[in-house]
Amino acid sequence: MFVGRDRELATLERRWNSSQFECVIVHGRRRVGKTTLINHFLKGRPAIFFPAxxxxxDGNLKTLSNSIAMYRSMVDNAGTVTDDFVDTVASAPVYQDFESALESIFQLARSRRLVLVIDEYPYLAKADRSISSVLQHAIDRHKDDSKLMIILCGSSMSFMERQVLGYTSPLYGRRTAQIKVEPFGYTDVRKFLPRYTAEDAAIAYGLTDGIPQYLRQIDDTMSIRNNVRWNIIDPDCYLFEEPGNLLKQELRSPAEYNSIIQAIASGASRLNTIASSCHMETSSCSTYLRNLIDLGIVHKETPFGEDSPRKTIYRIEDSFFRFWYRFVPANMPLIRSGNGDIAVERIMQSMNDFMGMVFEDMCIQWLWANNASGKLPFLLLDAGRWWGADPKTHSQEEIDIVATGDEPKSMLFCECKWRSVPSSLRQLETLRYRSSLLHAEHGHFMLFSKTGFDDHVIERAKLDDDVTLIDFADM
Structure with missing residues (x-):
């Protein structure tokens, strides 16, 4: 089942319909569905698909040569796969170099539209550092008289952003579009798991971070509890070893990165605290954190509206990693000793607490989705979390979402509660008090609640025109 990706498909369609030379960069973290997106777009279209x-x-040239031979045979045989087709591909001559293979592809695209996909482009560039320059020269020679559409796809975020999209890359200025494939939001996760209730789909979203490959491991004919038991914490399941496998694939020192993620999951949030917890120099720890940020696993954050380095904190951005590192190491003795049923009961007791940050992300998604719908007090232009000290009590205060927009003197303040009891008037009063710490001239207040609201806060919202209540059931 193919779900979502309407914006990405629309971009690819526009580039296809131009009938001119196009070079589209498709990038995003592993498991996010880049190749699935490209294959869906390619259906019914002439294409040379080269998986680096x-x-x-030499190995890559053989693979590319076979891909070209496969395309030629499909054209010659009107798309029919025969024994001769298989023999032709198997015996195809290997091009002597990448440049001559590219020349052949550009010739094939002189008179008809053709797509060349190079999947996992970083592997190819690693095999030959001159590849980007060779590709650049071929594009410069043929772009004005070619109907070729090139799609370069890669999972190595730092490589794609710095060495393909970056200013110093030979390919800089040759791309005609770029698509960053992101994890699914909650709305698309609901489509992915149609048998689930809204609440169970939300928890599944939190468990997987909306990563399609992880969502495929979730069985929506089973309860959330059983999915956690058998599809996440069972030692034989795909997701149990996924964090470690991903770190090994992407990074040179997985043990150090594992230690850093574990420290953040255990409550460390500032650079010196994380480094101390991992027994590292802060300079080394900073480098590791930067790489985790590139991978989308960790997020560097300052309070909304501030950019002071002293207030910078780090948190686990990927909610699957957040879940795994919070619950699996702590329950590993139970899991490894065959007591997974006890472990899953312990985990489920803390599920509402885990879902708190996930629900905040869902509420921000809802705000952006409804930004021009008339449901918000003004058009939002920026939003984020805020925290800081109360000068009166010297205690740390926090606001889940603060947003500003096209009304410069107005601010929106939001509280998001994923609890089993209705939100009360106390949450609204606390939010009003905390908002005073930001000195907004005009404040607007929104309460988001998983389980609705009690009568007292409902009555207050009817009287106060600056208050909006959003029940999860209506999101």
């Missing part, structure tokens, strides 16, 4: 491999250039 972790090998030397």
């Amino acid at each position: 491999i972790e090998s030397n250039m």
